[in-house]
Amino acid sequence: MRYIGNKNKLIPFIRRTLERLGIEGATACDPFAGTAAVARFLKKHGYAVTSSDIMSFSFAFQWAYVVVDAPxxxxxxxxxxxxxxxxxxxxxxxxxxxxxxxxxxxxxxxxxxxxxxxxxxxxxxxxxxxxxxxxxxxxxxxxxxxxxxxxxxxxxxxxxxxxxxxxxxxxxxxxxxxxxxxxxxxxxxxxxxxxMVTGTGRECRAYRRDAIDVVAALGPFDLLYLDPPYNTRQYxxxxxxxxxxxxxxxxxxxxxxxxxxxxxxxxxRSDWSRRRRCEAAFRRLVEAADCRHILMSYNSEGIIPEDWIESVLRDRGATDSYRRLEHSYKRYRSDRDSDVRRYRGDRVTERLYYVRTV
Ligand SMILES: C[S@@+](CC[C@H](N)C(=O)[O-])C[C@H]1O[C@@H](n2cnc3c(N)ncnc32)[C@H](O)[C@@H]1O
Known part of the structure; x- marks a missing residue:
């Protein structure tokens, strides 16, 4: 489905990042699941996935693409x-x-x-x-x-x-x-x-709940993947x-x-799409998370300032484990990733932030 922030095209970037950073495990949580594109990928990649979103349509998608494991x-x-x-x-x-x-x-x-x-x-x-x-x-x-x-x-x-x-x-x-x-x-x-992704034998769960409740109550998880709204448009x-x-x-x-x-x-109405509330929501969620790895997608024009993201993640992470990766692509055609690289003009930049927790 056409959806703002749908990560379908970024799955290869997410997969490369998991490999490059050596992120492995058996359980993952995607509490901002949207179309369930990433939750579906994580299930296929070997994780038992817990997913959630505040939208009801997303709950249906999570069931179809993640929870259902047999035709x-x-x-x-x-x-x-x-x-x-x-x-x-x-x-x-x-x-x-x-x-x-x-x-x-x-x-x-x-x-x-x-x-x-x-x-x-x-x-x-x-x-x-x-x-x-x-x-x-x-x-x-x-x-x-x-x-x-x-x-x-x-x-x-x-x-x-x-x-x-x-x-x-x-x-x-x-x-x-x-x-x-x-x-x-x-x-x-x-x-x-x-x-659908069937025959994996992995037990996945879907919820229609606020992300903070899910990460605080349903862990622990090996991997927490975060893809919150990045602008003030309410889904x-x-x-x-x-x-x-x-x-x-x-x-x-x-x-x-x-x-x-x-x-x-x-x-x-989501706090993640409100300028005055998104920073506190981000800190609360990261502090509440019971997980080994946090990987977060966020657009370069997002409303949470980049230095805030970095400082919250560094506070929660093991020394020197913080990373920021960028993927730049011309619309419809992906090209390559790099650690810190700025693009202008007709290029779109998506970022992945990572930290290993202590
Ligand atoms: C950038 S989209 C996620 C896109 C998804 N990764 C995909 O590939 O389709 C952000 C999602 O966060 C959801 N959302 C907003 N506030 C939320 C909250 N407080 N708790 C859970 N989900 C929330 C929105 O409904 C939206 O589906």
Whole structure:
């Protein structure tokens, strides 16, 4: 899924860094998991991973990409879905063929459903909005009827959220929609199988909790990987539609407001995206962590000052174990890492900070 701070492209840099610094172990924690790209990599790399995030969509992704360790069997759908030996493909085919039925997404996030209001909320075409509604409703019925276990449910929910993101009429975040239909938005919604990591035998855990609670309560871990928000954009406001799809609207219909249909609740506002609070949050988290290695991704334009990051990590780390690595790349094309190197112009710089704890 398109996501601010998604580390998909930086996995090779993270892997090289683990090797270069000789970081090894059996357990890892990724408490700012987002799309679960790094948690998924860490599981593949050999760790039993504990992951978390405050976002509900992320909880679904963590289950699909990290916790689930065997291809889902969908035994509870044996009568409803014809099996050709590939259960997941068969269930996705069934969902992809559902008749569009208008509902919550249609009413709030497509121009036809939202007609007569000041803003047309042109996020999805009417067909795709109604299709998201019918798939989401079916998942809810299966889930509440006991036909799906946790892993099966979150794999299908992840497939739906990713499918919706591919046809969303946005430039990547949901804080605005594009005024005219873009080509991707006019394609039909299609659920595809998430790329799960199965057969590892590693027990992984997913949470929807504040990072500080997770690192303080669920350790010890060999490796703590931190990837907090680095700017003042609150994720809950930029990804409210994936979040609504993840949480559903069946028990209580959320009240949506304004041009983009934001829910009213403020509870997901993060200290890590507030200038006055992020430094203290960082120190609290590092001091609370029960782990051997701390590796942190942070963008060179992040709101926590670099000297603060260095001093907090040095305070917590063994003498001379602090490192800062940079990876610079032209957009879409990676080139190379170095210890301390500054790039300007069209280059993007991502940093990894490391310390071995005492
Ligand atoms: C830079 S993104 C992580 C990206 C992730 N590594 C990936 O590859 O997709 C930061 C994440 O931190 C989450 N977040 C913000 N505040 C948090 C908090 N207090 N506790 C846990 N997660 C939080 C956001 O929801 C967001 O998903």
């Amino acid at each position: 889902p069997r969908f035994a509870g759908l044996a009568e409803e879905v014809e099996d050709d030996g590939q259960r997941l493909d068969a269930v996705l085919r069934h969902l992809n063929r559902l008749r569009p039925e208008t509902g919550f997404v249609y009413e709030h996030f497509c121009p036809e459903g939202h007609a007569g209001f000041e803003h047309d909320r042109r996020y999805f075409t009417p067909d795709n909005a109604a299709k998201i509604d019918s798939v989401r409703r079916r998942l809810h019925e299966w889930r509440t009827g006991g036909a799906l276990n946790d892993g099966e449910y979150f794999v299908l929910l992840t497939a739906l959220i990713e499918a919706a993101d591919r046809v969303a009429n946005t430039t990547g975040v949901y804080a605005a929609y594009v005024k005219s239909w873009q080509p991707n938005a006019e394609r039909p919604l299609e659920l595809r199988p998430p790329r 809950a406001g930029y990804y409210h539609i994936p979040e609504l799809i993840a949480e559903g609207w069946f028990a209580e219909r959320p009240i949506l407001r304004g041009k983009t249909g934001l829910p009213e609740d403020e509870e997901k």
